[in-house]
Amino acid sequence: MTYCVAMRLNRGLVFAADTRTSAGNDNVATYRKLYYWRRPGQRVIVLCSAGNLAITQSVVSLLNEKLVEDLSPGAESLFTVPSLYRAARLVGEALREVRKADGADLEASGSSFNANFLFGGQIGDEAPRLFHIYPEGNFIEATDDTPFFQIGEHKYGKPIIDRVVEPNMRLGEAAKLALLSFDSTLRSNISVGLPIDLLIYERDSLDVRRQKRIEADDEYFRKLSSAWSEALRSAFANIEEFKV
């Protein structure tokens, strides 16, 4: 499995994705699931993927081919579309192309066509936007009411985000929240694993300036994890016991 989370805040966007893939318990590997494309000063586009790796990698390959004039003459690409909505449509089209190629055989073997994407960024004068793209190729957009999306193993890490997320958070706070959500997920589900790829996009920067791969020995993450454990245990101890 996978866990990815992204937030759309007033100050920009935060993306985090784990890197564990497994085709059975004896076939576990590390694959990057966070991708980005940028033209500094013009646009930044970020994609996080969950689901069948053959599908999600094919989608990224198709998106990349479109960037190369020789491979896709005259095609719209992530570097030419005028809005993030149009960019999300390109991802949807790529997904449908992969489904056309592989869907029937996946179905014949009893596998579902499983691929979800978090997709966001900023193009020119538009405000930063964030989408959740479904396996069918359609998508929804984050709003102030619901400023975050999760894909993959999302349930363990949802309660803390539900309680804390606010569109007016600082980006460093939101990154802390994303990592706490990961910490709960990592503890409760072995199909999600370190390292975590983290990307913080500052509104109107139109460039990627803050990103980090968080490894198992990352000092900040280890401190966060132990401070959180301690805080939870002490909060638990301080609440009155149940009496009937």
Added chain:
Amino acid sequence: MTYCVAMRLNRGLVFAADTRTSAGNDNVATYRKLYYWRRPGQRVIVLCSAGNLAITQSVVSLLNEKLVEDLSPGAESLFTVPSLYRAARLVGEALREVRKADGADLEASGSSFNANFLFGGQIGDEAPRLFHIYPEGNFIEATDDTPFFQIGEHKYGKPIIDRVVEPNMRLGEAAKLALLSFDSTLRSNISVGLPIDLLIYERDSLDVRRQKRIEADDEYFRKLSSAWSEALRSAFANIEEFKV
């Protein structure tokens, strides 16, 4: 959906079950999913159910019929078996009987045979025991390494239990933990709903002395919920922000 959790502790057992059932969003109702049987001084047996209500209610009906000599002459029942292991086998047999009656038609309509049980208690001189019974009728038993089981919508409420549960907890502490786990689940998933049925079994009491239905206006649960929210937010605020 449903959420049920049970813990096997040195001092006894704690069970909690929600009461929401839904057959579609416009067909939501309240049903008890926590059942118990007792012969004071001899045995206490507790069952929590998740899954298809037609299946789980049938299982309970079959278990109850076996208690009545006229309906099941000479049959072993929850009141006659010599161990909790044998009692769990009876539940498994009832499940298989329901599968024989209804399984083929459920399958034909594309529904899975979905029913899970938490099943525990104490019979005579045996120590208290706790089992998770699967839809197939087989089961596993809780141990000191893994002293709790969850069924239904278990993921939201798992991280806090993973961090805090210990076999040597007091029963009131364990009940508090179960309710915190419910609080996270209720906030993040509308298919799980109040009231919650809570039962605390004290080791060697061989009777049910502590149980409560926790309604939406329950004072303890409301205080617990707001104290926990506040503690989590303040713990979050006190952790250092992420900086790249």
